[in-house]
Amino acid sequence: MPVAQPYVYAENSTTVETPHALLPFLQSQSQSTLTRLYQRPSSCLSIFRLLAPLERQLVMNLLWLESAIQPSTMGAWVIREGKKIYEEALTNLSRLHILPNPTAKLALNGTFKTSFRQALTGGGTSGSFGVPAEPDDKRATPDIEALDGYALERWETILHYMVSSGTGQHPTKPSQGVLFLLDRSGLMGSFHGSPLQITSAGFQFLLHTPHEQLWDLLLQYLHLAEERQMDLVEVLGFLFMLSTMELGREYSTENLSGTQKAMLEDLRDYGLIWQRRPSSRRFSPTRLSTTLTSSSPPLPTSTGTSSGPQEGFIVLETNYRIYAYTDNPLQTAVLNLFVSLKYRFPNLVVGSITRDSVKKALMNGISADQIISYLITHAHPQMRKNNPLLPVTVQDQIRLWELEKNRLKSQEGYLYTAFASQADYKFVLDYAKELDVVLWENSSKRCFFCSLDGHTNIKGFIERRTMVANP
Incomplete structure (x- = not known):
């Protein structure tokens, strides 16, 4: 039996890490x-x-x-x-x-x-780690730089569509499978019959790192696979196989199961694998898949939402003016969700946080706390010298605009009026209160408002009382 070494804990070792998603x-x-x-x-x-x-x-x-x-x-x-x-x-x-x-x-x-x-x-012939494809003298193996470019383009297509939908812009549209997954996961939704738009959950999704974003989508894919009655072991096994493959190498599809071959099309749409053509018998994993179970970044130049500056890029002034030092279209599109953009330069975007721009974000399901969190997450290093990091007046005003939106709430129901006497009014009102369906009442005007759920019972009660009074 090997000699067991005792565990040594540092002072902060009792802190429990957040488990992987x-x-x-x-x-x-x-x-x-x-x-x-x-x-x-x-x-x-x-x-x-x-x-x-x-x-x-x-x-x-x-x-x-x-x-x-x-x-x-x-x-x-x-x-x-x-x-x-x-x-x-x-x-x-x-x-x-x-x-x-x-x-x-x-x-x-x-x-x-x-x-x-x-x-x-090592050992074994199960092909659990993938079977490398035989070298093809006619076609060169794709280099790592090309694979990175392909993965970045596919991934940013998804994110750019999320933030640009519903704004009048026309970004490249992902595949129907990706759109269905975004809708099903609640990251995007259709409001009152409108086209798909980003939701509050979708904006929170943009605050995550690319690694967390990828697993958020893959978890939804796993739930969907169960509903499609796909073999979950085959699906998980293929994802784990991809995570152990070598970047820049081609692998054969011959040893894949039917379920795994069917997954190839979906994984191409997410940018996890590259194939010369859909019918190809070989594929190459991209960095998105080879880093699935590692701590390495899934994209070569990724920062939270996309490629671009490796550090914070937003400067916010007390007059609500924003200066964003970026030339990345995706980061600009995210800002456009809650900022009124004024000027665009090769490496700088200037805009303002206004009541109308925040109101537009709130209507799309984005909360004030999410806006503030995004500004803090992507604050420029110069901003991080401030204490507090963001101007308090701006934070308070964003929250006040949200309170202004939420101070009125509407609910469908029925208004009961024109009672013959105060006794009749009180008798029916007491019955409605027993059902716990009264939303508003005014005794001086002999009227009250009840929810839709309680209308049928109250109506029946009034009819029965009328029949007894007038046989």
Whole structure:
């Protein structure tokens, strides 16, 4: 049995990291589904990469043990301050069925252990990491720069369509599959029969890093795959396979399952893979897919919403004037959602935050806090010397404009008036209050307003009372 090294925790080690977005989805799957997934070495390696540092350390300490160990033996390696995070790590591994039963003797899932060992040491002919295509003397393999350009163009097409839809501009339209996914995920929506427009959730999506954005869409794709009755193990296995492939290399489609071959078209639309033509028997993964389970950036020059400056680019003055040092069309389009743009120069955009521009953003479902968060996230380094970072007057005014929009609320219902006597009015009103459907009342004018749900019952009550009074 190997010598186990005790864990050493720094002072802040009890801070629990935010788990990767995919892990809760995996934890919701059945044990049989995960066990099938763990038969693939590439899937085991990819999931291991997504785990928190302590969870990875637990897996590595148990990986090469041939027999289970007592929980007390493992617990003796943990100092008192780290007990809570240690127990949470065991629970998370148990939910993934990597540790079958953390309360009994500790040992890794047999299928996971065998496949993960194979992923680390090599061997096997399953093609879990992809089968490289044979060299083609007639066609040169696409270089990494070309793949990066292709992935960036596809990804920014999606983001640019999101921020430009409904503004009168006509950006390049993504495929119908992408549009359906954006609509289904709630990132875009149709308001009162209008074309698809960005929603509040969509604007929040733009505040995320490209890696988070990509997984947000892929999670929606996984939910959609379940509804389409696609084999979830095949879908996840293909994504994990892509994440372990080598950038700039071509792979064969011959060993892919029917489900995975059907996924090729969708993944081309998202920019995750490149093919010379749809019917090609080979494909190349782009940086978007090879970094799915790593901490490397998924795009060569990415900053939150797109390519462009590697640091903040927005300067906001107390007079609501904005100076954005960017020449990127996507960043300009995002600003146009809540800023009234005045001038455009080769590397500078000038505009103002006005009541009308904020009102337009609010009508599209973007909140005041989201606008302020975007300005803070992309503030210029010179702005970061200020305390507070954004002018308080501007923040307060944006929130006041939102309150101004929200001070009136409308609701459909029925107004009851013209009661014969105060007694009749009170009798019906008391019945409506028992149903909890009264939205407004005025005793001096003998009238009240009720919701749509309560109208049928109140109407029936009045009719019955009238029949009793006039048999």
